Amino acid sequence: MKKTIKKPSFSSHNCIACWKCVEACPRQAIRKVSFLWHKHAVFTYHNCIGCNLCVKTCPKGCFKRQE
Ligand code: SF4
Ligand code: SF4
Numbered sequence: 078m079k080k081t082i083k084k085p086s087f088s089s090h091n092c093i094a095c096w097k098c099v100e101a102c103p104r105q106a107i108r109k110v111s112f113l114w115h116k117h118a119v120f121t122y123h124n125c126i127g128c129n130l131c132v133k134t135c136p137k138g139c140f141k142r143q144e
Pocket of ligand 1: 084085101102103104105106107124125126127128129130131132
């Protein structure tokens with residue numbers, strides 16, 4: 078049976094731009110949008126390997142594990 082990777086879902090709604098997820102991600106799948114009044118993480122789904130480190134790292138629950 079083929080193993081499917083479950084990538085987390087992401088919402089930037091509660092993001093406080095702490096960049097913990099960016100530092101935690103082993104695949105550089107999370108980028109920063111960093112303007113003076115407009116800062117949040119951006120999830121680039123394509124590079125993600127579904128390790129869920131971002132889910133564990135984000136203090137605001139922006140990443141959710143997909144069951
Ligand atoms: S699940 Fe892993 S690879 Fe995917 S965005 Fe989160 S930390 Fe990066
Ligand atoms: S860890 Fe969470 S709050 Fe911090 S930058 Fe990433 S998504 Fe935003």
